[in-house]
Amino acid sequence: MILCFNCDAETKEVMDALLRTGQYTDFASAIACAIRNLQVLHEEMASKGAVVLRGVEDAKPSADREDSRASVPARARQSQQAPKPRAATSTQAETRVDTAPDIFTLAALPEDAPMLGPHPEGEWSSGAEVPLSRWLFGQYNRLLPAKANCRALASLLREMPDGVEIKFAATRISEQAVKLCAYLQQLDQLHGFGRDDALATAFPAPGRSSKGVLRYANHFVARADASGRVSGLLTGLKLMSHFSKGGKILLLLTEAGWEFARLPSPVFDAQGSAGPQKFSEEEAEFLLGHIKANVPPEEYAYSSILQAVAAGADTPDSLGSALAEKTPKEAGRDLSNGFIASQRSGAVSRMGDIGLLARAREGVRVRYVATARGEAYLGDRE
DNA sequence: GGATCATGTCTCCCCATTCA
DNA sequence: TGAATGGGGAGACATGATCC
Numbered sequence: 027m028i029l030c031f032n033c034d035a036e037t038k039e040v041m042d043a044l045l046r047t048g049q050y051t052d053f054a055s056a057i058a059c060a061i062r063n064l065q066v067l068h069e070e071m072a073s074k075g076a077v078v079l080r081g082v083e084d085a086k087p088s089a090d091r092e093d094s095r096a097s098v099p100a101r102a103r104q105s106q107q108a109p110k111p112r113a114a115t116s117t118q119a120e121t122r123v124d125t126a127p128d129i130f131t132l133a134a135l136p137e138d139a140p141m142l143g144p145h146p147e148g149e150w151s152s153g154a155e156v157p158l159s160r161w162l163f164g165q166y167n168r169l170l171p172a173k174a175n176c177r178a179l180a181s182l183l184r185e186m187p188d189g190v191e192i193k194f195a196a197t198r199i200s201e202q203a204v205k206l207c208a209y210l211q212q213l214d215q216l217h218g219f220g221r222d223d224a225l226a227t228a229f230p231a232p233g234r235s236s237k238g239v240l241r242y243a244n245h246f247v248a249r250a251d252a253s254g255r256v257s258g259l260l261t262g263l264k265l266m267s268h269f270s271k272g273g274k275i276l277l278l279l280t281e282a283g284w285e286f287a288r289l290p291s292p293v294f295d296a297q298g299s300a301g302p303q304k305f306s307e308e309e310a311e312f313l314l315g316h317i318k319a320n321v322p323p324e325e326y327a328y329s330s331i332l333q334a335v336a337a338g339a340d341t342p343d344s345l346g347s348a349l350a351e352k353t354p355k356e357a358g359r360d361l362s363n364g365f366i367a368s369q370r371s372g373a374v375s376r377m378g379d380i381g382l383l384a385r386a387r388e389g390v391r392v393r394y395v396a397t398a399r400g401e402a403y404l405g406d407r408e
Numbered sequence: 409g410g411a412t413c414a415t416g417t418c419t420c421c422c423c424a425t426t427c428a
Numbered sequence: 429t430g431a432a433t434g435g436g437g438a439g440a441c442a443t444g445a446t447c448c
Contacts, residue, residue: 163436167416227416238417249435342414365438371415385414391446392414 126294127205129181130174140183143267143278150322158353161327164372166259168228169379170304171246175199176265176287179279189276192248200243204230225293250275264320282316310380327373328382332396332404340394346370
């Protein structure tokens with residue numbers, strides 16, 4: 027895109043000086059950076075009434091500083107040393123976020139329900155046996171982003187009550203998700219969460235390639251293909267609905283998406299004291315009930331995996347083989363082992379988030395174990 | 409400290425579609 | 429009709445955890 031604007035000699039000299047620092051490749055990158063900074067200033071001023079610039083030392087997590095260690099529980103102190111944070115970068119080192127960004131908090135939601143979209147018609151009826159290739163895409167590997175994005179979409183609907191344009195929503199929410207990731211990484215470090223439990227998994231890490239942000243936008247918020255077909259985690263879980271108007275695709279929450287967004291979150295609403303739970307009991311029960319009633323592919327995935335595990339297919343390889351053998355085949359399609367592993371791993375991780383299945387590590391090997399909730403889920407179905 | 413395993417994330421290739 | 433583009437999917441690579 028090409029934009030033109032008038033600029034006086036003094037401003038031109040400032041831009042030349044910025045380019046001479048070597049930190050910007052051209053005028054466009056310097057201007058883009060300036061506009062982003064202006065946006066941050068506006069948001070900070072709107073929400074907090076002031077902007078505080080801090081040095082890198084000040085920006086380190088307080089738990090790392092000697093004077094605040096006494097207030098950190100012993101278990102958490104030990105665990106701070108155990109897990110290594112994801113690839114540290116200069117940007118990450120300077121990022122300190124005490125709370126979830128406003129857009130993900132309960133306070134950002136409209137008081138009354140926004141206009142909601144109809145429950146999307148699905149291809150599969152309740153109780154259908156869904157081929158592995160038609161389950162939710164395995165790279166939708168966590169459910170916490172679904173909560174975050176329902177909140178964020180509800181927040182955007184306050185400003186745009188007639189529907190949020192899909193590209194705007196994807197861009198805006200994924201940018202905010204980078205800040206959320208920084209906050210969640212801090213919580214992971216504080217609580218000593220390893221890979222299986224990390225809250226920040228699936229969110230785009232700050233300071234890394236913009237492709238991670240794009241991936242988050244496409245996979246976890248929404249994207250439309252050339253034919254206008256919308257995909258993504260929220261669509262797959264029927265928490266979001268969409269419609270076309272004036273050549274644009276607009277997004278709305280479904281009733282389930284709105285209800286899910288409204289439930290208090292132990293992660294996003296804790297204001298710096300978030301505990302180790304991803305979902306409250308109420309959130310987990312709500313999501314599970316919604317999936318059982320309204321999302322046949324996910325319901326079938328959960329029950330197939332729980333049945334296979336109960337029958338002894340409780341390792342990654344044996345579970346993959348069992349699923350490939352026992353789930354229906356899609357005509358004219360052979361699945362590679364890699365794709366089966368991706369589908370299996372994604373579904374198992376989502377089940378872990380909702381408390382149906384746990385990974386038990388025995389040395390380097392993993393066994394899948396149904397939790398009490400998982401056994402109850404299977405019992406209810408049979 | 410190297411090897412191994414499981415999983416998460418990123419990149420690239422192939423193919424279908426669109427455009428000139 | 430060939431070039432350009434975009435998306436889906438598979439594989440590559442990175443990371444964390446553990447064993448020996």
